[in-house]
Amino acid sequence: MTDFPRPILTVDVVVLELRDTGLWLGTIARDSAPFPQMPALPGGYVHVDTDKDTADTARRVIKAKAGLTDIFCEQLGTFSGADRDPRGWSATVVYYALIRGARPKGAGLVWVPAGNPGVLAFDHNELVAAALDRLRAKGSWSNLPAFLLAKTFTLAELRQTYETILGTSLNDSAFRRKMEELDLIEPVIGKKSKSTARPAQIYRLKQGALRAFDRRI
Secondary structure (H helix, E strand, O other), X not given: OXXXXXXXXXXXXXXXXXXXXXXXXXXXXXXXXXXXXXXXXOEEEOOOOOOOOHHHHHHHHHHHHHOOOOEEEEEEEEEEEOOOOOOOOEEEEEEEEEEOOOOOOOOOOEEEEOOOOOOOOOOHHHHHHHHHHHHHHHHOOEOHHHHHOOOOEEHHHHHHHHHHHHOOOOOHHHHHHHHHHHOOEEEEEEXXXXXXXXXXXXXXXXXXXXXXXXXXX
8 A cells, every 4th residue: 555645634714703893803823833923813733533523623723722612613615735835735624713792801812804914824815815705705695694793683783794794785674674584583572782872672593503595685
């Protein structure tokens, strides 16, 4: 049996958080070569003895390096080649993770604007751009943007989240009608928001899983 050279196999995670100023990206300073002290995406090697699959690796990495557990995590794709890592031929399975609502204090990441993160190590700028493209595209025909909110929210917060992801303004009345037609959300009985002068109804997703629509928002 021929012993072929083995590629480097890692998992990297594009961690995104929603703020009033838009989407923010969680980075971590590399503590060793290559690219020491450069900002990079949180990532790591697959632990073949404990990780059931690369999704397991992604969640382990996020928990270990950022202390995050309440996230939506989905595979983006695999990026590979001989030139992306100076240590040798490498492949990384990339996931994007959406933080649901307020981030826990002490999450060990450095946050930068997702659309302008500066120069990142390896090909991580390319990975971030691909994740943002996926989020915009998938957000236009699914409930994906809602996973950047806490599990309960106002209709205005949901609309503003869609506007941030899609990069466009949405008519308030038309958005409300679409939510009703799609049967996407339901009111939390007896719960009102106190963050505005006029209390607003609190909603939640009818289904906790990712759901696709038959038309764009």
